[in-house]
């Protein structure tokens with residue numbers, strides 16, 4: 212079988228990280244790259260000997276690629292994905308798939324016209340053995356219907372140097388959001404993937420609290436799940452708290468999931484599952500002990516330190532092209548949920564109202580356009596920051 216010829220649009224930090232493992236992926240041939248910043252493009256073309264384009268759309272139309280990987284700033288993801296599908300290319304897009312759920316749906320609609328093409332998103336943490344083990348526990352029903360979810364994920368600390376490292380970063384116009392759109396989409400994605408989409412959000416969102424930026428850098432959100440069709444949650448609904456920021460150090464990363472059969476805690480890369488021997492709801496109704504509690508056993512789940520990282524998603528994408536019906540780790544469609552949740556949190560924080568999900572996508576679009584139009588923010592000069600890629604991803 213012929214190798215899949217892959218073109219990469221956007222040749223910045225993340226793209227170069229991907230390019231570093233391409234050779235190890237069977238069936239992948241890296242053929243072309245595009246970037247409108249020639250320094251980054253030249254670096255990549257000279258390093259990898261691929262054809263270079265200063266315009267991503269020209270790469271798409273070049274006939275040199277069967278598939279495209281989109282690693283530009285987020286605003287360009289939907290247009291380039293749509294152009295890719297229109298040209299008959301498979302698309303693997305970096306997260307988030309778009310800035311707004313409305314745009315993500317536009318991509319889905321275009322993809323629906325080209326069903327033979329693979330559409331995948333880079334949510335690589337889904338492929339981590341620890342998260343796969345947690346998903347199995349929930350899907351098997353071992354935790355019972357979930358009633359409470361608390362996630363405090365404040366270890367997304369970013370310095371001002373990071374915020375200043377790109378003209379597009381941390382502005383409404385250039386990026387479209389802050390911690391909710393750039394850093395914690397992985398956590399929002401895991402939340403939706405594991406428990407299902409919340410149905411309502413009330414959030415406190417602070418913009419530019421810790422950095423000279425105009426977008427969100429602190430979020431505290433109350434979540435509700437009350438979708439009767441969601442079998443993973445308690446039939447009477449579930450509640451949650453989600454806290455994130457780029458302004459706290461040392462940060463925490465602690466997820467607590469409580470179900471009718473116990474509590475699962477994920478902290479510092481360790482999973483502790485304290486399982487009750489009986490249903491808590493049943494015990495509550497049947498015991499005659501005023502202060503009795505169900506007995507429990509505690510299991511620690513150790514999936515080792517191996518982190519397969521981004522390459523697994525790229526390998527899965529290539530495999531899905533070569534062998535149709537290969538299940539995707541993260542389809543583009545399934546990446547909509549986290550984006551919608553992030554949009555809802557931002558909309559709630561900025562308007563002071565609780566927001567239902569699915570959101571009023573047109574209203575969110577208007578809100579963001581208004582923020583862009585009314586912005587008076589003056590970003591500091593763009594400065595090259597020291598980048599240690601090993602420190603940049605969890």
Ligand SMILES: NC(=O)c1ccc[n+]([C@@H]2O[C@H](COP(=O)([O-])OP(=O)(O)OC[C@H]3O[C@@H](n4cnc5c(N)ncnc54)[C@H](O)[C@@H]3O)[C@@H](O)[C@H]2O)c1
Nearest residue numbers: 221222223224225226246247248251282283285305306377
């Ligand atoms: N999956 C992950 O864990 C992960 C981690 C980091 C970044 N990302 C995502 O990768 C994307 C890029 O982030 P980054 O950190 O590499 O940014 P970056 O600023 O380092 O790189 C972006 C590159 O895109 C180029 N570019 C800008 N507009 C373009 C356009 N219209 N056409 C072609 N090239 C264009 C820029 O010149 C730059 O070289 C973002 O969407 C980000 O969310 C994902």
